[in-house]
Amino acid sequence: MSQRAAINPSAPLSRVRAGVGEGGRAARSREVLERAAALLAPLGLLLFWELLVRSAVLDARFFPAPSSIVGTFYTLVFVVPWQNALPNHLLVSLSRAAVGFLLGAIPAIALGVVMGLVPLVRAALQPIIGALFPIPKVAILPLVMLIFGLGEQSKWAIIAIGVFFQVLIATAAGVANIERIYLDVGRNFGASRLETYWTIALPGALPLIFAGIRLGWGVALLLLVTAEMVSSKSGLGYLIWQSWQTFSVEEMYVGLVTIAALGIVSFWLLDAIESWLLPWKARR
Amino acid sequence: MAGAPDGRESICYSAGAVRVCRPLEQRRRGRVSMVVEGGRGMALTEAELGELDGGTRLRESPTAKIATEQLGKVFQARNGRVVALREVDLVIPDGQFCCIVGPSGCGKTTLLRILAGLEEHTDGRLKLTHADPTKPLNSMVFQEQSIFPWMTVESNVGYGLKMRRVGGRQRREIVEYYVDKVGLAAFRRAYPHQLSGGMKQRVSVARAFANDPEILLMDEPFAALDEQNKNLLQEELLKIWEESKKTVVFITHSIDEALVLGDRVLVMTASPGTLKADIPVEFPRPRQVYELKASPAFGELAYNVWSQLRDEVMRARDEEAVRP
Structure with a gap:
């Protein structure tokens, strides 16, 4: 290059x-x-x-030395009981984010493809989505907790809602912007409606869907930490909030670094999945 | 409906009829007789066609692969009606390579899209004869880049076959044959972004031939290519076509191209388009593109076509200038 x-x-x-x-x-x-x-x-x-x-x-009280953060990291991973250990928090958070993400992304892709291809569905849903999307999802967290309780379901729900809108909008835009000629080709070669979705609409929109998935995952991490701070006894958000309340600043830094690492690694992973799923995209 | 005694199915569409691609889908599920819809689109046998009110031209051309009678198309635009085609009377016999030339914007592409079932006509009648219901009626080669960027060359070429549920091994063999034919064997697993413009159009041509339709519709397929590539592809197209002798309707703005390829050249008027002249092209086949172009007869015929076309091109240009 x-x-x-x-x-x-x-x-x-x-x-x-x-x-x-x-x-x-x-x-x-x-x-x-x-x-x-x-x-x-x-x-x-x-x-x-x-x-x-x-x-x-x-001031070491606010900015503990990196060496002492590493020490705390070691303690949190290997010394403390599993219940309070960092790997436990990480796993709990990861599973919440993953479940919520899938619950939001899969229906969003399905509905987005239909919205992109069927103008009537798009016309019906566009105003509803336009009204709901701008609401900061954090603002409806109390409502979600009211409906789904304080357990795992409310975390899954709030993450799913946040992811849903990001992926839906990207997918619908991706499908609607597919060159019309590809749909003409599908018609001319006798593709059924389902085949058109599967062989043209979905693959054609995949690059934009992936952009939506990236944004969605970012939203998922944000809502995950927020929900865990508000109502949880486990997870990375809880770890950070707990260390604020007990003034254990080193632990807070450990939580922050872990979240950052989680973000970086997951975006690497998304990159890898994207280049595996989209071999036809010219690499820059 | 079993069709006429000789097993031929005619599909006749009155104005505003159902799309041609619908019987294509239905044929795949073995339901040719279900083409009737709302009394407008009708699947007719030759005998029934004879009893049709009007439709003289359709009736009188039983061997026609494609026949139109007073075919017209009006688009409803926001600022009024736009007449794209009017009173097109056309009979194309089975196996003919028919080229249509006309000034830009004259409605040639609209005509082709109507024949392909991608557009509905608003006036007149259209008859397409579907002789073998196990084959698709038509496949189109588009002007722009139309091969799917997300499929390899092989998958693109096999797309029509896959939609027709042609099984794995048979499909692979057909695909391999046509990929070889257009000289892309080394690129069979390549994606379109790795191909040049000429190669992409080769894939598009191979895709249409592999689908084995009764009618090939080609919409200026080589217009965007450079001169050398264009000549090469014309020769390749002739070679493949001479093997299969399918009915071809080939739209082009190049008189040379029309004369090199066609058995016949139809000249269209400026918009609203209709047929102006019908010029037979009787050069012997197989043809060699460069040898043919060098012959005096070719030049004479080209001049002949141009003299028909010139006025229309002028008119189209003037109208363009007048338009706000």
Whole structure:
């Protein structure tokens, strides 16, 4: 990629030819340098932080040293009983997010495809969705808890609702924006309605559906933590809220770092799934 | 309905009739006789066609693959009615390669879409003869990029067969044959984004032929290609077509292309489009594109077509200039 970028189409041929060899080598060493910078900069920042705390420039009560956070991390993983351990909190949170996400995303994709293809359904649902979507989902958490109780169901429900709208809107837009000619091809080659959904509408909308799934997963994590802070005795949100109430700042940082890691890893995973499901998309 | 004694099925549509693609679907489920809907679209045997009021031209052309009588199409636009086609009388016999040329915007594509069942006509009658109900009636090759980006070359070529429930092995064999034929064997598992424009149109042509329809409808399939690719694809198309001798309706704006490919060239008027001239093209087959183009007879005929077309092109241009 970077090699290709080094070739300037408007440059005279002799210069271009020289550029392939030298430019290629230069690009490679630049790449190595960039990777090193990406790795070293955060490490440097952590070291700087540690030094600031140790020299008492930063208040260790609010900004505990990275080394002490790592210590707390170890304790939370290996020392405390399973009930209060970090892996337990992580698993509980993950299962809540996953269940809620699936409950929201699957019906959203199904309905979104129908909305995208059937103008009448779209006309009927558009205003309802337009009215409901802008409500901050956190605002209806009390109502959801009223209806579903304080148990797991209310967490699944609030996450599902948040995910549902994101994925629905993306899917409907994705299907509605499929080039009309592909639908003409389907008709001309005798595809039934179901076959049209399955072989044209769904795959054609998949890139946008994936964009919706990404946004949806972000919303899921947000609502997960909120719901766990409000009404839970387990999960990462609970861990963070609990450490605020007991003023165990190190634990709070452990919770934050874990959530951040969860976010990063899950988006990596989504990337991998996307390139596996969409081999036909030209890579940048 | 079992059809006439010789087993032929005629499908006749009056104005505003049901889509042609519906019988295509129904044929797949073995229900040709169910084409009747609301007394407008009718599946008729030849005998029944004879009793039809009007429809003289349809009646008098029993061997026609495609016949239209006073066919017209009016679009309801927001600022009034737009007449796209008027009084098209057309008879295309089975196995003919028929090219239609006309100025841009004259309604050639609309005509083709009506024949394909993607559009409904609003006036007149259309008769399409579906001789073998086990085969699809028509397949279209579109002008723009129309192959599915999310399918490999193979899956694209096999799409029609899959929709017709042609089984795995048979489908693979047919697909392989046509992928080979259009010279894309090395790219069978490639996705369209890895192909050039010419290769994509090859896939589109292969997809239509693999579906083995009785009628091939081609809407300026090579218009977007460069000259070399265009000539290559024309030769390939001729080769494949000469094997199968399907009825072809080929829309183009290029007189050369129409003369190289067709048995006959129909010239359309400027909008609202109707047929202006019907010029037989009697060059022997098999044809070699470049040799043919170099012959004096070709030049003469091309001039002949152009003299018919010129006025229409001028008129289309003037109207474009007048339009706000």
